[in-house]
Amino acid sequence: MKRIGLRRLLPIVFTLVQVLLVWFTLAHQPRASTNVSRNSAYRSVAYQEGAGIPMEPSEAPPLKPVQKAALILNLPAVLLAELIAAVLSPRNGMVAMYLSIAFAPLVWYAVGRWIDGLLGYVDRLRLSRTLRGLFGLPSAGVLCVSLAGLTPLYHHRMADTYWGLIGLVVWSGLCIAIMLSCSARRVTE
Secondary structure: OOOHHHEEEEHHHHHHHHHHHHHHHHHHOOOOOEEEEEHHHHHHHHHHHHHOOOEOOOOOOOOHHHHHHHHHHHHHHHHHHHHHHHHOOOOOHHHHHHHHHHHOOOOOOOHHHHHHHHHHHOOOOOOHHHHHHHHHHHHHHHHHHHHHOOOOOOOOOOOOHHHHHHHHHHHHHHHHHHHHHHOOOOOOO
């Protein structure tokens, strides 16, 4: 294991997992349908006079378990992909899922490199105080907000609120752990 290292193994494994999860999500995604009543095209004149076209209120359906797993396993990659997808294609939500496949190896390389450093397979990463603060302070803020969202006082819950908040707690806690371990001085003998 020392020869391969988790910094090489984790990106391969979790990128393949993300590809499979995205493929499974796309293969089982229902086709988009219109919310306009089917017989509205036949009575268009009647709608001009009265109530209008009957519309059903539409709310996004809750995430499927496969989508939740893809989101939580690669949350930093999905968040970065969402930022880029919002610029490239703001109306298509699946662009972010495709882009998250490209960012998954970067996220898991960093996690694997950190674990390899803790296990002594490679030299531990040292970051300056500025870089630690640049990543650590926002992570601490996200951790606090996510923990607050898990309390009963947060009343804006939807079907997938807990999944997202738990994912944010886990990933922001991991980021804080990485930042704290990068600041620890190594004891020399």
